[in-house]
Amino acid sequence: MTASEISIELARLATEAALERGAIDPVAIDVSERVFLTDIFLVLSADSDRGVRAVADAVDEAMLKAGHKRLRREGHDQARWILQDYDHLVIHVFLQEDREFYDLERLWADGPRVDLQLPEAANQD
Structure with missing residues (x-):
């Protein structure tokens, strides 16, 4: 079993927002x-605590607008690592330095990467 099409679509929607x-x-x-x-961990970062909150809030807005309510959220007050649970998709929004410290990509290196089929410009940050 691999990530479902629904999970991938949710990850794409969250990433675009x-x-x-x-x-x-x-x-x-x-x-x-x-x-x-x-099914999927989506890892993102921003360069300030304000940016982390803005990214997390944008994801919440886009997901709610599409009819997907967040189940839980952790870390919004500190805004260094916000975790958002949408059931089949868990989103980790990090302050850039904390992302480097915790290095979830290394911890989950044996998990295949999901191609979100985003425009090339979106992948070049």
Whole structure:
């Protein structure tokens, strides 16, 4: 079993909204074979705590507008690492320096990357 088309579509929607608010370096990781609670981890970052909040809020707005309500959120007050749970998609929005420190991409290196089929310009941040 791999990430479902629905999960990939949610990740694409979230990524597009995040990039519009200045998110940096989106990486989607298929964790469906290792985590039973979700299909995809979407890792994003921003260069300030204000930017982290703006990215997370933009994702919430876009997802709600598309009919997907967030199940839970952690870290919004501190805005160094905000975790947003949308069931089949879990989004990690980091302050850039914290992303480098926690390095989730390395921790989940055995999970295949999900091609979100974004325009090339979106992948060159």
